[in-house]
Amino acid sequence: MRRSMLFMPGNNSGMLLNADALGADSVILDLEDAVSPQEKDSARILVRNALKYLGYKGCEVIIRINSIDTDFWKKDLDEIIPMKPDMIMPPKVSSGMDIKVIENYMGEVERRHGIEKKISLIPLIETALGVENAFEIASSSKRIKAIFLGGEDLTADLRCKRTKQGDEIFYSRGRMVMAARAAGIDVYDTPFTDVEDEEGLRLDAEFAKGLGFTGKACISPRHVQSVNEVFSPTLEEIEYATEVMEIIQVAKEQGKGAISLRGKMIDAPIVERARQTLEAAKALGGAF
Amino acid sequence: MEIKKKATAGTLESSDIFVQVEPNDNGIEINITSIVYNQFGEDIERTVREVLSEFGVNSVKIQLKDRGAVECAIRARIETALKRAEGMED
Amino acid sequence: MNKVVKSIKEAITLCGLKDGMRISFHHHLRNGDHVINMVMEEIANMGYRDLTVNASSVFDIHAPLITHIKNNVVTGLEVNYMGAAVGREVSSGIMQKPVDFRSHGGRPSDIENGKTPIDIAFIAAPSSDNMGNCSGKYGKSACGSLGYAFVDAMNAKKVVVITDNLVEYPLYDFSIQETYVDYVVCVDKIGDPTGIVSGTTKITRDPVGLMMASYATKVIQSSGLLKDGFSFQTGAGGASLAVAKYLKDIMLKENIKGSFGMGGITSYLVDMLEAGCFETLMDVQCFDLRAVQSIRDNPRHREVTASHYASPSAKSAIVDNLDVVILGATQIDTDFNVNVHTDSNGFIMGGSGGHSDTAAGAKLTMIVAPLTRARLSIVVDKVLCVSTPGNTVDVLVTQRGIAVNPRRGDLKERLLASGLPVVDIHDLKRIADGITGVPKEVKLGSKTVANVIYRDGTVIDKIKNTL
Numbered sequence: 001m002r003r004s005m006l007f008m009p010g011n012n013s014g015m016l017l018n019a020d021a022l023g024a025d026s027v028i029l030d031l032e033d034a035v036s037p038q039e040k041d042s043a044r045i046l047v048r049n050a051l052k053y054l055g056y057k058g059c060e061v062i063i064r065i066n067s068i069d070t071d072f073w074k075k076d077l078d079e080i081i082p083m084k085p086d087m088i089m090p091p092k093v094s095s096g097m098d099i100k101v102i103e104n105y106m107g108e109v110e111r112r113h114g115i116e117k118k119i120s121l122i123p124l125i126e127t128a129l130g131v132e133n134a135f136e137i138a139s140s141s142k143r144i145k146a147i148f149l150g151g152e153d154l155t156a157d158l159r160c161k162r163t164k165q166g167d168e169i170f171y172s173r174g175r176m177v178m179a180a181r182a183a184g185i186d187v188y189d190t191p192f193t194d195v196e197d198e199e200g201l202r203l204d205a206e207f208a209k210g211l212g213f214t215g216k217a218c219i220s221p222r223h224v225q226s227v228n229e230v231f232s233p234t235l236e237e238i239e240y241a242t243e244v245m246e247i248i249q250v251a252k253e254q255g256k257g258a259i260s261l262r263g264k265m266i267d268a269p270i271v272e273r274a275r276q277t278l279e280a281a282k283a284l285g286g287a288f
Numbered sequence: 289m290e291i292k293k294k295a296t297a298g299t300l301e302s303s304d305i306f307v308q309v310e311p312n313d314n315g316i317e318i319n320i321t322s323i324v325y326n327q328f329g330e331d332i333e334r335t336v337r338e339v340l341s342e343f344g345v346n347s348v349k350i351q352l353k354d355r356g357a358v359e360c361a362i363r364a365r366i367e368t369a370l371k372r373a374e375g376m377e378d
Numbered sequence: 379m380n381k382v383v384k385s386i387k388e389a390i391t392l393c394g395l396k397d398g399m400r401i402s403f404h405h406h407l408r409n410g411d412h413v414i415n416m417v418m419e420e421i422a423n424m425g426y427r428d429l430t431v432n433a434s435s436v437f438d439i440h441a442p443l444i445t446h447i448k449n450n451v452v453t454g455l456e457v458n459y460m461g462a463a464v465g466r467e468v469s470s471g472i473m474q475k476p477v478d479f480r481s482h483g484g485r486p487s488d489i490e491n492g493k494t495p496i497d498i499a500f501i502a503a504p505s506s507d508n509m510g511n512c513s514g515k516y517g518k519s520a521c522g523s524l525g526y527a528f529v530d531a532m533n534a535k536k537v538v539v540i541t542d543n544l545v546e547y548p549l550y551d552f553s554i555q556e557t558y559v560d561y562v563v564c565v566d567k568i569g570d571p572t573g574i575v576s577g578t579t580k581i582t583r584d585p586v587g588l589m590m591a592s593y594a595t596k597v598i599q600s601s602g603l604l605k606d607g608f609s610f611q612t613g614a615g616g617a618s619l620a621v622a623k624y625l626k627d628i629m630l631k632e633n634i635k636g637s638f639g640m641g642g643i644t645s646y647l648v649d650m651l652e653a654g655c656f657e658t659l660m661d662v663q664c665f666d667l668r669a670v671q672s673i674r675d676n677p678r679h680r681e682v683t684a685s686h687y688a689s690p691s692a693k694s695a696i697v698d699n700l701d702v703v704i705l706g707a708t709q710i711d712t713d714f715n716v717n718v719h720t721d722s723n724g725f726i727m728g729g730s731g732g733h734s735d736t737a738a739g740a741k742l743t744m745i746v747a748p749l750t751r752a753r754l755s756i757v758v759d760k761v762l763c764v765s766t767p768g769n770t771v772d773v774l775v776t777q778r779g780i781a782v783n784p785r786r787g788d789l790k791e792r793l794l795a796s797g798l799p800v801v802d803i804h805d806l807k808r809i810a811d812g813i814t815g816v817p818k819e820v821k822l823g824s825k826t827v828a829n830v831i832y833r834d835g836t837v838i839d840k841i842k843n844t845l
Binding site for chain 1: 301302303304305357358360364367368371372
């Protein structure tokens, strides 16, 4: 279950040490924006060593590499792929072609190191072209398990102001969710950037959940708990889902076709949602 | 690996280590200062020698100022400094 | 009658100081205190030797004590806490006689029962009148509570009040009353306000600290103690303050009316009082300007004496009515013994203060500490110094799990039922060792440089010299 993805700067040894103990379901060890150009070598060597020795048993690990229009991304993959991280996050992905380029090189590195597992991808979509091509990107490779919207770079590309309310990315959010669900994968929302504004974060996360996002990235560990809470099923949802599954069972045993609960017909989509809720609750094991 | 020029890596932040390597004529010269020297001084020196040997470095003057970095961070910073000194990285 | 004398020197002479006597000080001016240094310099210049200094705490600003020790002006030292500057020298063995460490409750108890009779008490007072009615609440060097100084005033053979704010008689809102005071000295400055109280105490921004605070808050919630009548003590550390803030939010949301907040008081506890989370604050020491202002202006914010706070020989003390206390540690061992006296190299850099008193009294004693600091584990096989015995510690909260003392099976059940990450303390140690590697044991010398005197009077540990 991945609700929160927490960014951690790749060249900070102290923060890498505790990355998996901050409550996030996934950590994104960042080789891109959090690392200055002259420290790219240092960060990728540090992250590679951290992956090798620290284990990160407590959470999933995603590595954000540099974009394919830089000189860094191949070196990033050379260093990181042998450590078999859970996922690679390529930034500024704008088309299915971008994914092909990355996927080809990943395959090359995997073969070079005799790695049979195909490392997964979570493309970061943060350009106007990327959003327009979101479904093409989402369905361009079996490696892709989710797509992730980056609101900051996107609004720069759109030449509009990034606001707390987020009206300017409303279309992009909807488009991303549509594309991901159509491709049968997960979808993650852009981080909320005001570290101090707990209330604003919660509203932003609840809005994203309402649109259909699977979870949300965090740039501050202080946001992780709220994001986890928002994207976890509520007690009421779990209770309702349990009732739905029970009544379906009863209906089956009695050979009834149609059945209602709390005055509402229980149809296939409701059963499917109940199943997803219980699956999520089970994955969380009460830890929310 | 040959140390061609002076190079540094790492920082003096807590849980990090600052490493400086430079060419040396006569073998390996190691200088370690650490806030956890009493507890890990020997471990740090062993790590330094291991990494130098992994990269086939026979002659180097290496100085380490440790702020309580764990072993993997020490390894990473030494490796970075060595590669920079060899001119492998930009 | 007028008790004002013109200099500290004159007060010393009038009090009849002799070689070998015991003199006392309080630490309300903390690292801004000038009084210990002023008095000791005078005493050294006057040629006295072989004195025992009994101070509730000494801080780094008191480094001149080192010279007085080396010159044999001071040959005995009795404190509840010692900063690293003096501590380092003591650890290296500059004193012939070991330092006696007590707790904030043990010190007043031993002064009252005559184990450490005070010959002359020098009481720094931010305000005093000419008869010695004095207070910490007013004046340019205001420190708020004078809680630790009462026992000195009430029991010393001679009492000298040293102030930099002499006011008209009577100082109506006095803390210590004139009946105990022999002499009053007015000086230019008793301390540096920036070192006395911080302008503000701030919640940590460190993600690990916030993670621990979040766990600690959930432990309190799960303990069953967070209900009407709740009482709470926490220190001024960043993670402790975060717990206070989280607790406040919960108490307001769930409309829980607590009884009292205790201890060193910070703005966060003042916030809780003002928001109605507590009926009262019991204040033995103020940590920031908000606390000083509150104790002056809010009748529900009470000054309490060290004896009332924590004395083990008092007929009752506030710590005995405490529900929850949050404490720190430099080390904790797998038997839950806590070290707050020495660093991981064995150098003295702290002391019990109220640590062992509150641990003994509170229903839930919680240690909150990061599992590793730099490359050192908090959890060790055996602490270098036992400051607080493990049988008074209930739970250790780290960012990588919560360890419950096996004596508290009931608590463990509650935490598990709440879905908290409960981990055996031995496993926490293994996790830490996995991160840091196994440290080499620190070797210490054979000379005792300090005795740690537990609140019941027994010496629970002897601190050895560093090599």
